[in-house]
Amino acid sequence: MKQYFFYVLYTADGYFYGGFTDDVARRFATHVKRQGAKFTRVKSRHPLQLVFSQAFDSKSEALHAEAVFKRLTRAKKEVFLAENGVSATIWQK
Structure with missing residues (x-):
C-alpha cells in the first residue's frame, strides 16, 4: 500500500510551511x-x-492534515509541533 505524508518545513525567516507528498x-x-x-x-x-513528517494510508488523509495545519494560528502550530516531539528550540532562536 502506498503511503502519503504530511510534512512541515521551518524557514530561515521564521515561517512554517506545511505540505504533502x-x-x-x-x-x-x-x-x-x-x-x-x-x-x-x-x-x-x-x-x-x-x-x-507524518505518514498516512491515503492521499486524502495527508491532504486533510495539511489543510488543518495551514488553518492553525502560529501559536497553535507551535503547540502541534511540540506535542508531536519537535523541539521548540527550532523556532525560539
Whole structure:
C-alpha cells in the first residue's frame, strides 16, 4: 500500500510551511533546489529545515492534515509541533 505524508518545513525567516507528498526526501530536495512551492523559492526562506513528517494510508488523509495545519494560528502550530516531539528550540532562536 502506498503511503502519503504530511510534512512541515521551518524557514530561515521564521515561517512554517506545511505540505504533502508521497516521498518526503524527494520533496524536501525539490524545495531546497528552489523548485518547489512558490513560498519556499524565496531566497530569504533558505536554508530550510524539515522539522516534522507524518505518514498516512491515503492521499486524502495527508491532504486533510495539511489543510488543518495551514488553518492553525502560529501559536497553535507551535503547540502541534511540540506535542508531536519537535523541539521548540527550532523556532525560539
